[in-house]
Amino acid sequence: MTEDVRRVFRMDNEVLAFRFTATVSDRTSRTPRERLTDAARLKMWLGATGLDVTDVSPTDLIDAVELREAIYRIGSAIAAGEQPESKDVRTLNTIAAAGHAKAALEHERAGWHLTQTTPVSDALGVLATDAIRILGGPDRGRIKNCEGPGCAGLFLDTSRGANRRWCSMNTCGNKVKKSRITAS
Structure with a gap:
């Protein structure tokens, strides 16, 4: 690929599934930014996460976007203290059950076959x-939506006081702090 993965995608979320939901940015703005614009972009993102695939079809892209949005809606519902939609839960469970990847340890690193x-x-x-x-584990109560302007990205708040507000201090946190400085 000629494009640099880090220029195209945000790869800073420690939760893989939430990193996947970040393939859309500025979710609460009038014009959210879709980063999975074609099958090649999905292939690039998967490769960057260690899930190398040889080919991605347009149907694969549609399935990936459906999964991404189901994860996002479930995570946002949990963050808001609401019940996720059963349709989204079915989508998540169906796609999980259809996978046949095997975890593997190679060169002292965890990966997938x-x-x-x-x-x-x-x-x-x-x-x-x-x-x-x-979403169903013991830390589900620590799932939050970013409070950064326009972001609303999902993250797992692992701070001691459970008071983290931004998906990433390097992006959303800095934007908020810079805007406070210029406003004063």
């Missing part, structure tokens, strides 16, 4: 499984 027949479904299954682990 995807099947040759359905590598994109396997990769999406890994993302769905990661989402289930976070």
